[in-house]
Each structure stands twice: as structure tokens, then as C-alpha cells.
Amino acid sequence: MNQMQTLLIIGFVWPEPNSSAAGGRMMQLISLFQKQGFQVVFASPAQDSDFMVDLSEFGVQKESIELNSSSFDNFIKELNPTLVLFDRFMIEEQFGWRVAETCPDALRILDTEDLHCLRFARQKAFKEKREFQISDLLAEEVAKREIASILRCDLSLMISEYEMELLTTTFKIDNALLYYLPLLLESKAIHDLEKLLSFEERKDFVFIGNFYHEPNWNAVQYLKETIWPLIKKQLPEAVLNVYGAYHSQKVLQLHNTKEGFLVHGRAENAQEVVKKARVVLAPLRFGAGIKGKLLEAMQCGTPSVTTSIGAESMQGNLPWNGVVEDNPELFADKAIQLYQDKDIWLQAQNNGIEIIKQRYLRKLFEGDFATQIQFLVSNIKQHRLNNFIGQLLQHHTLKSTKYMSKWIEEKNKKSVS
Incomplete structure (x- = not known):
């Protein structure tokens, strides 16, 4: 060599x-x-x-x-x-x-x-x-x-x-x-918006994350106990799909079909899952770095609702790809609004594309x-x-x-x- x-x-x-x-x-x-x-x-x-x-x-x-x-x-x-x-x-x-x-x-x-x-x-x-x-x-x-x-x-x-x-x-x-x-994306990663599923073609909320990582496990517990019941109350038909590598029995035990809280384990193809969802939920309460799951959401044209920890250092001075909110009641309300309002949803999607273009392309x-x-x-x-x-x-x-x-x-x- x-x-x-x-x-x-x-x-x-x-x-x-x-x-x-x-x-x-x-x-x-x-x-x-x-x-x-x-x-x-x-x-x-x-x-x-x-x-x-x-x-x-x-x-x-x-x-x-x-x-x-x-x-x-x-x-x-x-x-x-x-x-x-x-x-x-x-x-x-x-x-x-x-x-x-x-x-x-x-x-x-x-x-x-x-x-x-x-x-x-x-x-x-x-x-x-x-x-x-x-x-x-x-x-x-x-x-x-x-x-x-x-x-x-x-x-x-x-x-x-x-x-x-x-x-x-x-x-x-x-x-x-x-x-x-930072995490880097190829220019082709910004999928042609016309090829992405439309607002009407998408359904459900999604959370995705590796369960070896303590902040992810904590976020799923928080969703189950606090945030999801608030969303489900106002959107009775709503479903939250939870995906993650290295899930243990304690994660699978949270699965509840009646509550629309579905734990699937590892996603064969994470991007395919996120592209079909209408909104990504990521209520992270501690952690560091920048979040691959939220960059992936932008890449898939899927708006997200996260916390200030989740969005930390990701957007610069640009508007977020959805909503950043730490209060659980407001988090749930904004998630519902994003899920139901097509205009707000489309604006959030465009914000995500702009963040990628200005901050995460490899060529930069x-x-x-x-x-x-x-x-x-x-x-x-x-x-x-x-x-x-x-x-x-x-x-x-x-x-x-x-x-x-x-x-x-x-x-x-x-x-x-």
C-alpha cells in the first residue's frame, strides 16, 4: 500500500x-x-x-x-x-x-x-x-x-x-x-418533489430510532404516556408507527392496537417508511449532536414535530421542517394541526428541502x-x-x-x- x-x-x-x-x-x-x-x-x-x-x-x-x-x-x-x-x-x-x-x-x-x-x-x-x-x-x-x-x-x-x-x-x-x-447528503438526495407522495396519499405518524440509544427509548415512553394520548383524543383514527433497530421486549410491550400505538421493530427500509408517513414525531428530551432521523424526514419530504433538543444546531437561521415545541400539550396540538392542514404541511416540507440545500449537501x-x-x-x-x-x-x-x-x-x- x-x-x-x-x-x-x-x-x-x-x-x-x-x-x-x-x-x-x-x-x-x-x-x-x-x-x-x-x-x-x-x-x-x-x-x-x-x-x-x-x-x-x-x-x-x-x-x-x-x-x-x-x-x-x-x-x-x-x-x-x-x-x-x-x-x-x-x-x-x-x-x-x-x-x-x-x-x-x-x-x-x-x-x-x-x-x-x-x-x-x-x-x-x-x-x-x-x-x-x-x-x-x-x-x-x-x-x-x-x-x-x-x-x-x-x-x-x-x-x-x-x-x-x-x-x-x-x-x-x-x-x-x-x-x-455535519451529516452529509448527495445532491440527488433531494428527491424530485413530484415523485414524493402527496399530502393526501400519506397517512399516519411515525417515530424511528435505534433503541440502543437512550434518548430514543425515552422519547418513545414519553410518546406512549403523555403525547400520543393527547393526539389520539382529538384524532381517534390516527395511528403512530414506531420503528427502531435493536428493540427489546420492553419496547415491544408498548404495542397497543386499540390505542393506535404500533411497535414494528426494525424497518427494512427506513426511508420507505418515512416517505409514506404524513408527520414524524420526535419528542427528544435529552441528547446531543444532530439527529439523523430529522434530516431523513426532510429528505423524504415529511414534516416533523420535535423539541428544541431535537432541532438543536440543525436549521441555522432557517424555518423548521414543521414545528419545534417543548410543551407536551402544544406539541400534540401542533402535530394535529400539521397533520390536518395541507397548506401548513406543504410549507413545512419546503422548509425542510431548503435546510438540506443550504446546510447538508456534500458539495458544500x-x-x-x-x-x-x-x-x-x-x-x-x-x-x-x-x-x-x-x-x-x-x-x-x-x-x-x-x-x-x-x-x-x-x-x-x-x-x-
């Missing part, structure tokens, strides 16, 4: 683009780097899954790796990548020091997906029945690990402008270490992203000198994590023998 063109991605899991926005995001990143001329190797310590994508079909080499094993050092030394991308901070914690020690010249990039510390701090505040405060973030244990990971890397990819702002203001992280790259980002990567590859020494705190953390982490990992490796050897 040509050293100049090798990208190693170390994945937390194997990509499942049909299960979550994170899986789709990873495939977008692979495509962006391939267009820049990188040959991509995807390695992960995760078990294979039934729904993982066949990476070889996308020209990506797949490699299984082990945690706490020097076999990884041999693997990466031979590969000698120009660039290493860590999929979430937990993976950087595990493998970052090995990359820094074995391939010190490789550019290290972190794909955050969303700020985990923000999601956890909001969830904790929600469970304690109080408003989230910025000070919650500073007290969040995960923040110490996640921010250290961001500082150790040469660049962190962010999908939310709000999270970029938090990192630069609350955590005082240099802008040069951050890069805004790929040129600048390629320039940024090439600049860092060429100027890595100076870039790192400007990030002294990152160097300091790398130095100390390498020492502590290295010896902890070596101890675990020795322990594992003894238990095997």
Missing part, C-alpha cells in the same frame, strides 16, 4: 448504515477520504453483526483487532498509515497511545459523533428533574476523558455548531483543533475538508507545537495507559496459559 494514501479507521463498531445515523456518517467519511485518494482500511475490536455493511463492496479492507494487545502495534507498523481516524473517544483512549508511539507522524483525527459528555449531563439533569446547566458539563466524569481525547488528537470532527461553541467557550479548546462536518463541504486534511498532513509538526496541552496529555497518557494496557495484556496471557 502506498503510505501517502492510507487511512486507517479504528471503529467502535462495524458500520451499520441502516441501523443508525452513526453508521451512515461513517460511510460518508469513508467516501470523502476515498475521493481524496486514500486507500481505506477499517479495523475494529467489535464482533461482527448481522446488519453490518460489507466493507469490501465499498473498496475498504476489513481487519479485526484486539484490545490490550501488542499485535495491534505490529499491524499498524506494517500498515504505516498517513492518517488514523478514531471512531469516538473511547477508541482513541484504547488505541491512540499505540498509534502515537508506533506511527508518530500519522495524522490523528477523532470523529466525535456527538459530545458524549453533553448527552450524559443532560440525561442526568433530566432524571434528577431539573434544568441542565453548563456547570453540569464541567462536573461530568466523561467530560474529563472526552476533552482529553479531543486535545490529544490533531483534529476532531464535529457535527453540531452548538457543540463547537461549547468546546471553544466552556472548555477553551482552540478552534484549530475542531472541524465542523468536501472541497474545504480535503484542503484542511492536506494542510494538516503537510504541516503536522507546527500544528502539534501549537497544541502544547495536547502534547502534554499525550505524554502522560502514553505513560499511564501504556503500562495499564501492558499489565492487562500480561494478565490475559497468564489466564490463557
